[in-house]
Amino acid sequence: MPGLIWLCVLLIVSFHDDGVAVAGVGEFIYNGFAGSNLCLNGAASVTREGVLTLTSNNFNIQGHGFFPEAVPLIGPHGKSMSFSTTFVFAITPYHSGRSGDGLAFVICAAPDLSTALPGPYLGLVDPYNKFPATNPFFAIELDTAKDLEFEDIDNNHVAVDLNSLKSASSSTAGYYIDIDDDTEGYATEASFKALRLSNGNPMQVWVDYNSYNGQLDVALAPVPMSKPSLPLLSYSGYSVNLAKFLGFNDTVHVGFSAATGDEHGGTHQILGWSFSMSGPAKPLDYSLLPLKQEKDFKKKLIKWLLASSFIILLAGIIIACLLIRRWRKTRHEERTDQDWEAELGPRRFAYKDLRRATHGFHEMQLLGKGGFGQVYRGVLASSGIDIAVKRVSSDSRQGLTEFTAEIIILGRIRHRNLVRLVGYCRHKDELLLVYEYMPNGSLDSYLHAQTSSHVTLCWPQRLHIIKGVASGLLYLHEDWEQVVLHRDIKASNILLDGEMNGRLGDFGLARLHDHGADAHTTHVAGTRGYLAPELTRFGKATKATDVYAFGAFILEVTCGRRPVGLNVRGELLVLVQWVRNTWASCSGLIVDTVDPRLDDFVTNEAELVLKLGLLCSHPLPAARPGMRLVMHYLDGDLPLPEFSPGYLNITDVDQVLDEVPPSVSNTITGLSGGR
Incomplete structure (x- = not known):
């Protein structure tokens, strides 16, 4: 009888205009979404041409589009049912x-994902409210941003997510083609062709799930290529029982989610979608997909250009002239310093000297790499001085503005706890910065190294590094001729010299302003976990936002944990909240949060540093101490005011003065001094 009901559901077919066909809730196809009644929320919308647009070019947004009816994907006895789907994006x-940051095909218990977060969370989860526990999900993600928190393999991959953004299986985006057929016509090898997910061209995804053996296959190919015979990604076993991960709900919802982050925007679109629970999903009709007219126009234009030899020849001549002009301009820039370069002060190096110093930027000289580019170790032939050369990549976030800012600031300031800039180089489109070499690398590698090659920093070393960074930050905020806002204080930007002194570096995001004036910054910059609450809301950097990041930093150094990470149970752990809650608990002491690898810490020193880190991370800017007062506390010149864990939850300025103990209230002016 249940089988007969299923057969009836799958045979009830209705057709809609604009290429939309629905076969009950077990099968449907959208050759474009014009006239559809999808369940949309967030930034999602359907264009006049029938394109499901999940996000526009705005930053930090998310959008969702779901099939309007629930799908009975869970069969009798709590067993998942097979399904097949394909879509063009x-x-x-x-x-x-x-x-x-990417998009995902998602199956979840409820279609309302409005409380999820954008950015690396892809609009799927809210880590602060343990969202997956209340709305479990399965997703095939098309991820275009590498996030270390979720152990992403790269910034261009396809992955299987089972109730967690730490993917169960993933592969770099691409597809396999059969080659080298044998005499009987069977392929003996397969060649992998990489694809860039965010190249703007339409691509097609096929997802096939066999509930009988728990086999999940995912394939990817550019449109209009047919489905590859070999899937890009295969995942199997009991762990793919979707019923288990979807909470054994009788029905689920299928659809799409996409999100952008703080630094990179982009449009995420679905052009067509087919879904079936009764066999392979029906193929999409490319002739009915939206944007067809635009593609036809491009094809006609290309044919017309190929047929018009005169126009092609003329275009070639124009391009050649432009290239020659650009080459001459580049040579002129190499020979003549620009006005801004004349005022910088640091030495300008010849590109050939830096290339020789790093052995041609050889891989053996590589010290590290990140979103900005690569850093190489080198030795200047003229003086024998060890240097570190940051080679800014062409697709880096750090452009000419950030490059110039770092030279202007580091070229004029001198402090024992700031990385010293030796010089710079501009060569064609390349930007290079030359620093004093730091033999012990970054502090981040000592705190969070996954291997045993790095020794564990002892407590005196950590306290010495904290004091050194505080001294350098005090110099930037109070003691130099202008105020320097660093805007990216974190462990990976602290370098250790030969004597294990901490030196603050990477001033690409730094900004200058006069003492007594406000900084003119409206763009949010920094790293997640170190950003002050008011910075994410208003985008205005101040000394107080630097102090907040410094507070997160000293908690990170003392506890040996990142400001935002996962605990042993895979749950999100916000370090500031964890330290505060441990201190507030009846059975815990604040020093219980000290890095368990430390067995030599001094209790009163650790308690001072932890409480100071919490005070610097206070949600109210006015309640955070200025860096001069921070130095007084660290040096023991002033005792840290007594305050309770509840003081750290105050979010109203009047409460800071009315509800805190007198010892704190009397120093509140000093806490915000210097701003």
Whole structure:
């Protein structure tokens, strides 16, 4: 009898205009979404041409589009049912050339994902409210941003998510083609062709799930290529029983989610979608997909250009002239310093000297790499001085503005706890910065190294590094001729010299302003976990936002944990909240949060540093101490005011003065001094 009911459901077919066909809730196909009644929320919308647009080019947004009816994907005895789906998507990057953060095909218990977060969370989860526990999900993600928190393999991959964004299986985006057929016509090898998910061109995904053996296959190919015979990604076993991960709900909802982050925007679009629970999903009709007219126009234009030899020849001549002009301009820039370069002060190096110093930027000289580019170790032939050369990549976030800012600031300031800039180089489109070499690398590698090659820093070393960074930050905020806002204080930007002194580096995001004036910054910059609450709301950097990041930093150094990470149970752990809650608990002491690898810490020193880190991370800017007062506390010149864990929850300025103990209230002016 249940089988007969299922057969009836799958045979009730109705047709809609604009290429939409629905066969009950077990099968449907959208050759474009014009006239559809999808369940949309967030930034999602359907264009006049029938494109399901999940996000536009705005930053930090999310969008969702779901089939309007629940799907009975869970069969009798709590067993998942097989399904097959295919869809055509397009991810177009913002003008910066990089797109974030990706989209996902999702199956979840409820279609309302409005409380989830954008950015790396792809609009799927809210880590602060343990969202997956209340709305479990399965997703095939098309991720265009690498996030270390979720152990992403790269910034261009396809992955299987089972109730967690730490993927169960993933692969770099691409597809396999059969080659080298044998005499009987069977392929003996397969060649992998990489694809850039965010190239703006339409691509097609096929997802096939066999509930009988728990086999999940995912394939990817550019449109209009047919489905590859070999899937890009295969995942099998009991762990793919979707009923288990979807909470054994009788029905589920199928659809799409996409999100952009703080730094990279982009449009995420679905052009067509087919879904079936009674066999392979029906193929999409490419002739009915939206944007067809635009594609036809491009094809006609290309044919017309190929047929018009005169126009092609003329275009070639124009391009050659432009290239010659650009070459001459580049040579002129190499020979003549620009006005801004004349005022910088640091030495300008010849590109050939830096290339020789790093052995041609050889891989053996590589010290590290990140979103900005690569850093190489080198030795200047003229003096024998060890240097570190930051080679800014062409697609880096750090452009000429950030490059210039770092030279101007570091070229004029001198402090024992700031990385010293030796010089710089501009060569064609390349930007290079030359620093004093730090033999012990970054502090981040000592705190969070996954291998045993790095020794564990002892407590005196950590306290010495904290004091050194505080001294350097005090110099930037109070003691130099102008106020310097660093805007990216974190462990990976602290370098250790030969004597294990901490030196603050990477001033690419730094900004200057006069003492007594406000900084003119409206763009949010920094790293997640170190950003002050008011910075994410208003985008205005101040000394107080630097102090907040410094507070997160000293908690990270003392506890040996990142400001935002996962605990042993895979749950999100916000370090500031964890330290505060441990201190507030009846059975815990604040020093219980000290890095368990430390067995030599001094209790009163650790307690001072932890409480100071919490005070610097207070949600109210006015309640955070200025860096001069921070130095007084660290040096023991002033005792840290007594305050309770409840003081750290105050979010109203009047409460700071009315509800805190007198010892704190009397020093509140000093806490915000210097701003």
